[in-house]
Amino acid sequence: MINITLPDGSTRKVESGTTAYDVAMDISEGLARNVLAAEVNGEVWDPQREIRSDASLKLLTWNDDAGKSTLWHSSAHLLAEALESLYPGVKFWVGPPIEHGFYYDVDFGDQTFTDKDFTAVEQKMLELAKTKNPFIRKEISKAEAIAYFTEKGDEYKLDLLEGLEDGTITLYTQGNFTDLCRGPHMPHTGFVKAAKVMSIAGAYWKGDESNKQLTRVYGITFPKKQELTAYLELLEQARARDHRKLGKEMDLFAFSEKVGQGLPLWLPKGAELRSRLEDFLKEAQRKAGYQGVITPHIGNKELYITSGHYAKYGADSFQPIQTPAEGEEYLLKPMNCPHHCEVYKARPRSYRDLPVRFAEFGTVYRYEQSGELHGLTRVRGFTQDDAHIFCTADQVKEEVSNVIDLVLYIFDILDFKDFVVQVSLRDPENPEKYIGSDENWEKAERAIQEVAEEKGLNTIVELGEAAFYGPKLDFMVRDAIGRKWQLGTVQIDYNLPERFELEYVGADNSKHRPVMIHRAPFGSMERFVAILIEHCAGKFPLWLTPEQVKILPISDRFNEYAKGVSKVLENHDIRALVDDRSEKVGKKIRDAELEKIPYMLIVGESEAAEGTVSVRRQGEGDVGGMSVEAFAERIRSEIAEMLKKKD
RNA sequence: GCCGAUGUAGCUCAGGGGUAGAGCGCAUCCUUGGUAAGGAUGAGGUCACGGGUUCAAUUCCCGUCAUUGGCUCCA
Numbered sequence: 001m002i003n004i005t006l007p008d009g010s011t012r013k014v015e016s017g018t019t020a021y022d023v024a025m026d027i028s029e030g031l032a033r034n035v036l037a038a039e040v041n042g043e044v045w046d047p048q049r050e051i052r053s054d055a056s057l058k059l060l061t062w063n064d065d066a067g068k069s070t071l072w073h074s075s076a077h078l079l080a081e082a083l084e085s086l087y088p089g090v091k092f093w094v095g096p097p098i099e100h101g102f103y104y105d106v107d108f109g110d111q112t113f114t115d116k117d118f119t120a121v122e123q124k125m126l127e128l129a130k131t132k133n134p135f136i137r138k139e140i141s142k143a144e145a146i147a148y149f150t151e152k153g154d155e156y157k158l159d160l161l162e163g164l165e166d167g168t169i170t171l172y173t174q175g176n177f178t179d180l181c182r183g184p185h186m187p188h189t190g191f192v193k194a195a196k197v198m199s200i201a202g203a204y205w206k207g208d209e210s211n212k213q214l215t216r217v218y219g220i221t222f223p224k225k226q227e228l229t230a231y232l233e234l235l236e237q238a239r240a241r242d243h244r245k246l247g248k249e250m251d252l253f254a255f256s257e258k259v260g261q262g263l264p265l266w267l268p269k270g271a272e273l274r275s276r277l278e279d280f281l282k283e284a285q286r287k288a289g290y291q292g293v294i295t296p297h298i299g300n301k302e303l304y305i306t307s308g309h310y311a312k313y314g315a316d317s318f319q320p321i322q323t324p325a326e327g328e329e330y331l332l333k334p335m336n337c338p339h340h341c342e343v344y345k346a347r348p349r350s351y352r353d354l355p356v357r358f359a360e361f362g363t364v365y366r367y368e369q370s371g372e373l374h375g376l377t378r379v380r381g382f383t384q385d386d387a388h389i390f391c392t393a394d395q396v397k398e399e400v401s402n403v404i405d406l407v408l409y410i411f412d413i414l415d416f417k418d419f420v421v422q423v424s425l426r427d428p429e430n431p432e433k434y435i436g437s438d439e440n441w442e443k444a445e446r447a448i449q450e451v452a453e454e455k456g457l458n459t460i461v462e463l464g465e466a467a468f469y470g471p472k473l474d475f476m477v478r479d480a481i482g483r484k485w486q487l488g489t490v491q492i493d494y495n496l497p498e499r500f501e502l503e504y505v506g507a508d509n510s511k512h513r514p515v516m517i518h519r520a521p522f523g524s525m526e527r528f529v530a531i532l533i534e535h536c537a538g539k540f541p542l543w544l545t546p547e548q549v550k551i552l553p554i555s556d557r558f559n560e561y562a563k564g565v566s567k568v569l570e571n572h573d574i575r576a577l578v579d580d581r582s583e584k585v586g587k588k589i590r591d592a593e594l595e596k597i598p599y600m601l602i603v604g605e606s607e608a609a610e611g612t613v614s615v616r617r618q619g620e621g622d623v624g625g626m627s628v629e630a631f632a633e634r635i636r637s638e639i640a641e642m643l644k645k646k647d
Numbered sequence: 648g649c650c651g652a653u654g655u656a657g658c659u660c661a662g663g664g665g666u667a668g669a670g671c672g673c674a675u676c677c678u679u680g681g682u683a684a685g686g687a688u689g690a691g692g693u694c695a696c697g698g699g700u701u702c703a704a705u706u707c708c709c710g711u712c713a714u715u716g717g718c719u720c721c722a
Contacts, residue, residue, distance in 0.1 A: 103717095115652070201717030202650025209719050213650050216717070244714095248658080257695085257713055309722060316720090335722050369648050369720055370713095378721080467722060486721090518722095555679040582679075590683035604681060614682080622682055 003054045014051075021047040021187065024059050034061045036186040037070035044070065046137055046184040062223050072097035074135060074174075074185045075125075075192055075221040076104050081177035082124035083217070087111050092179070093156045093205065093214055099482065100231075101220030105203055107156065108215055118197040125195040125221075132190035133175040137183060142166040145180060156205075192221045194228035241480040243533035244375040250538055250596070252529075253376060262373040262380030264526060269546040274525050276544050277532075278361055281385055281410070281521065288406060290359040290387055295339035297363060301329040306499055307338040308435050312468055318367050336362035337493075337518060340388040341500040344514075349504040354514060355391035355399055361525070362386045376530035377485055383525045389517040390502065393443075396515050400451045400473070400490055407475055407488040407521045413643060416477060416535060421457040422486075423449060424472040427464030434468050440494035445471045448492055469495040470518075480534040487528055491518040539596045539618070543639040549576035550597045551613075552588040554604030556580070561608040565601060565628050572632040576601075593618055601631070 004012045004023060012023065020038030024031045024047070035047045039058040044066050051057070060067035076095030083090055083106060090111065095104030106113075140148075142161065148171070149157040157180045161169070172181045174189055196219060203216035222228045239245070247253045252270030259265065266274060282292070301320050304310035313334065320329035333339065340358050349356070363383045372378050389399050411419065425445050426434055434441065448471050452459050466472055475488035493516040496502075503511045522528035532540070542548060549569060553562040562578045569576040579588045585602060592600045601613040613631055615623045626634070 199716055200651065203718045204649075207719075209649075213718075215650075218717080255713090261713075307722090313722060317722095337722080364722090366722075371648065371650095371718080372720065374715090469722080491722095552682090554681055557679070582677095584678095584680050584685060585682065586680085587684055588682095593683055600682085602682065606681090616682060 002051065004051065005054075005056045007056075007058050016052050017050040019048050019050055020045065020057060020059060023057060027059075031059065031061075035059050036061055036067040036191060037184050039066065044184050046135065047187055048134075049137065049184070069097040070184055070186050071191055071221065071223065072102040073183075074189070075195065075219065076102040077135070077172065077174060077177060077179055077181070077185070078125050078128055078189055078192060078195070078221070079104050079121070079197075079217060079219050080106075080179065081128055081175055082121050083113075084177055085128075086117075086120060086124055087113065091154050091156055094160070095179075098218075101198065101218060103216050103218045105205070105214040105216050113200065113215060113217070115200065121197050121217075122195045125192065125219075128175060129189045129192040129195070131175060132188045134188045135183075135185035136173045137185070138171045138173065140169055140171055142169055145169050145171065148178075149180065191223050194222040194225045196220050196228055196232070235481070238480040238482075241534045241537045242375075243377075243479075243530040246533050246538040247376065247530075252533070260380070261370060262368060262378070264376055264379055264381070270529070272546040273540065273544055274529055277522070277525065277529070278385070280413075280544075282359075284406060284409065285357075285359050285387070288357075288402060289355075290357040293340065293343050293358045293360050295333075295336065295343065295360060295362065297333055298330040299333050299339060301331055303338045303342070304331055304334075307341070307496060308469070308499060309334065309338070316367060318365055332365040333362070334364050334366045336360055336364065336384060336386045337388060337496055337516070338500070340386075341496055341502060341516070344388075344390050344502055345500065349390070349514070351392060351504055351506045351512070354504060355389050355395050357387055357389045359385075359387035376526040377479065379526050382527070384520050385522040385525065385528075386518070386520050389519065390497075390504075390514040391517065392504075392512070393515055396447050396492060396517065397451050399517055400448065400492065401455065403490045403517065403519045403521070404451065404455055404457070404473070407490075410488075410521050411475070414532065414535070414541070418478060419487075420476045420484075421452060421459045422465065422472075422474040422476050423452055423459050423461045424465035424467075424474055425461060425463050426466050426471070430464070434466065436469060436495035436498070441471070444492040444494055448473050448490075467491055467493075467518075469493050475523075477531050477535075479531060485523075485527060485531060487523040487531060488521045489519065489523060492516075493518060539598075541642055542598050542635065543642055545575075545596075545598060547575055547577055547595070547597050548635065549574060549599045549601060550588075550592040550595075551576055551578045551601045551603060552585055552592065553578070553580065554585050554602065556582060558603050558605070558608055562601075562603050565603060565613060568628045569632060572636065574632060574635050589616065599631075599635070 001013050002016050004014055014023065020040065021032060021035060024035045037060040038045050038047045039060060040051060041055050044060065060070065062068060062071065073096065076097065080092050080095060087108060089109060091107040093105035095102060142164065145161055146158065149161065160180060170182055171178050172183055172185055198218040198220055201216045202213040205211035205214055220231065222231065250269065251267050252273065253267055254265045256265060298321065301310060317334055318332050320331050322329060343358050344356065361383050363381065365381045368378060368380055391399050426441060452473060470491050470493040472489055472491040474486045476484050477487050478484055497513050497516050502514050504514050506512045551562045551565055553559050559578065559580045562580065566576045566578050579592065589600060596618060598618050600616040602616060603613055607613055607625065612625045612627050614625045615631060617623050
């Protein structure tokens with residue numbers, strides 16, 4: 001007999017060889033029907049696998065993340081089975097569960113697979129699901145596995161086998177499909193009640209650009225039909241928030257083929273919004289002791305040879321601009337740091353001057369791969385809310401800490417709650433990708449991790465994500481459809497100060513090297529605005545939105561009064577427009593609502609007589625009448641409240 | 648950059664080997680109205696661009712450009 005401990009702390013004595021499914025059956029048949037997997041001593045197992053020693057046991061269903069993953073992992077096998085039956089001879093690489101669903105990397109050989117074939121695959125999957133074929137686990141020796149896949153002619157699985165140790169190899173079979181897999185899997189295919197092939201994409205074998213591309217088939221499945229419907233609706237709603245769609249609808253920005261790929265044009269409303277954000281940050285930075293600087297958009301090629309950027313990125317950048325002078329070359333600036341190093345060098349610095357913080361909304365140009373361009377989130381010309389802090393080694397931690405506070409302050413004001421702080425360190429396997437001494441790298445990596453810890457940030461550590469000159473601390477935020485983007489960033493750099501031979505005179509009257517901190521709380525104006533649009537679905541906070549108020553006269557007779565109201569509001573720095581079209585007020589309201597304008601003021605006979613306005617809040621409806629002055633005060637205090645927060 | 652998809656009016660989209668259509672928007676006129684769509688009339692398109700096939704191409708084929716889902720990349 002063995003002891004099974006359940007999550008509630010209760011213990012059951014059962015025969016050795018009992019399965020998680022048996023335990024579930026013992027509790028209730030209904031539960032057993034829903035068990036997809038089981039956590040046995042912290043490891044996720046097939047519910048059918050026999051337990052042979054004392055164990056803690058947690059039964060996993062669709063409501064557990066691990067349960068979902070199990071269903072999706074098993075669904076990947078189901079997809080493979082469907083594909084193999086519809087496209088005999090296809091070969092499979094790997095098919096893991098992902099955040100929403102799963103994929104399988106497939107080599108279709110000479111056969112073609114397009115989005116028109118999705119439905120047939122979905123039907124086949126459901127047909128196979130209905131058979132309720134069990135997933136059968138089999139432990140086999142490496143030699144047997146090699147023999148099996150050699151006979152099948154599946155070089156991809158053979159490649160996988162090379163990396164596996166004898167004694168740890170398992171096969172899973174459901175119906176006619178057998179896969180090399182460590183599992184776990186759900187009991188049988190019947191758990192899948194709804195299946196959807198979402199998309200296909202090319203994916204390099206083993207993620208290496210020099211390898212051939214396989215076809216990655218993305219899918220998702222659910223244990224209930226209506227969950228698929230709900231999921232698709234959710235996706236639809238997410239797409240409605242897409243900044244590319246809203247940016248066009250709301251006249252915020254545009255692109256032009258003639259201007260060029262990835263070069264955004266800010267339209268008047270977008271420019272208004274952006275400059276308000278810039279003013280907001282400028283004010284916060286002024287309080288935090290930053291000084292503004294302005295540097296040119298180009299720099300001599302030598303500048304980037306000194307910085308090391310030319311060697312690292314020169315070939316993949318916008319190519320140098322020639323001048324009439326023989327051999328003279330300039331680069332569009334791809335970053336502001338080298339210019340700021342030269343700002344630092346413009347005069348000798350004393351330790352008494354440090355830290356110095358040079359801030360600039362610096363527009364930079366990077367020749368991003370064409371396939372990478374994406375709305376405003378990844379572009380070729382963008383403006384960083386950049387600053388470089390030059391300080392002594394002793395000041396690094398405090399400066400980094402202050403930068404983090406600044407980022408958190410901005411996120412707080414804009415109500416960004418769902419973010420992850422990524423600590424980006426070197427890839428220990430590829431030291432040649434980085435410049436600078438190990439000693440400096442270690443110092444910088446330690447400092448960044450210590451500050452993150454002291455701040456109690458919710459961090460994840462990523463190896464290999466560091467900049468080539470130093471480690472980073474990145475604030476990652478998701479867009480409407482769940483893709484992660486880096487916004488704010490703080491980077492510690494011991495290398496550029498070396499390369500530019502930056503110095504300050506210490507208290508000891510000898511020369512020392514400062515440390516440089518790169519930082520951008522928004523990251524770039526383009527990406528930040530994109531995420532902001534998706535975050536608020538286009539309903540910008542009152543203080544930011546390009547048009548705060550729309551005045552809607554009941555009829556043409558009140559247009560003059562409406563204009564008067566608009567003048568008064570203008571004097572209070574409130575952005576108001578009059579809708580003087582010959583439309584009914586219902587129509588004007590509808591249009592203003594759809595334009596997401598926070599306040600509508602309806603004015604007619606009684607308002608004109610009393611000098612009042614009827615106030616309507618976007619999304620909420622009528623809030624009653626008040627004097628124009630009282631309304632202006634309401635706006636003023638609402639904005640003050642928003643900007644107060646942690647100030 | 649790579650694999651796939653897409654490109655028709657300002658926007659969202661339908662159509663299809665015989666040179667185009669809807670809704671919204673826009674313009675003009677009528678209507679002057681009280682909290683989410685009043686009515687009429689009208690203007691708008693080298694069907695992304697270049698080449699090929701054909702008596703005839705917006706439609707079929709090829710190429711380019713752009714957008715897009717991924718992969719790779721991201722100072």
